Amino acid sequence: MIQIVNAVGSGSLATEFDLEQVSRALGPAAEYDPEKYPGMYLRLSDDEPLITVYRTGKYIITGAESEAELHSVRDRFLTLLSDEQIPASTTDDDFAVQNLVCTAELDDGQNLNALAIGLGLERTEYEPEQFPGLIYRPVDYPCVLLIFATGKVVITGAADLEDATEAFADLENRIEQLTGET
DNA sequence: TAACTAGCTTCTTATATAACAATGCATG
C-alpha cells in the first residue's frame, strides 16, 4: 500500500503582494526575511504544511499528507487573506498538485546490486558509498523510485497518486518476474 | 557589453548509510 508523506502544490493569485506589509498583518505566523530568501513563509498553525508566498502572488504549499489537506490549507489560506483584508483576486486562483512523495514497502528485502541489473543499468543508479538507496527512473511513469535494501521504497515526482501507485505496482511485477527467472 | 541561460539558494518528506560531535556510564 502506498502512503503519501508529502504533497506539494502551487497556485497563483494574479495579484502582487507587498510582503513586508502582508507579513506584518499576519503576525508571528508569517516569517519574511528577503535577505535570506525572496519568499514569505506562513504556517497556519504548528505541525501544519508550510505556505511560501511570493511578491508576484504565486505561492506553494509543502508538507501536506494528502491532496485533500493541500486543498484544505489552500482554502484556509485564501480565507485568511480575505479576513485580513489583504487584496488578492482569489477567484481566479489556479491551484495544482505538483509533487507527491510516497512510501511503500516490498514484501522482501532486496539485493540492490542484482536489482540494478534486473531493472536495467540505464534506468538505475546505485552507488552505496554515495547514497544507500537505488535510484530507479521507470520509462513508463513520470516519477522516480528510491529502493532500499530493507524493501522500503520512496516514490517521488508524481503529480497524481495513480501514477505513483501504478509505478510501484509495476516495480513489484518486475521484481516478481526477476525472482521467478533466477 | 548586453542579453540570455543555467544553476544554485529556501522548504517539505520519506528512505538509509557514514562520519562526526557530544554526552553517559563504568572502570582503573
Add this chain to the structure above:
DNA sequence: CATGCATTGTTATATAAGAAGCTAGTTA
C-alpha cells in the same frame, strides 16, 4: 578524577516539485 568505550544525536549524502532572485558563464 580521568580516561575509554558506548550510545545518542546531528549532519551529510540523493530524489522530486514549485517559487524569486542572485551569480556565473556563454553567446551574439
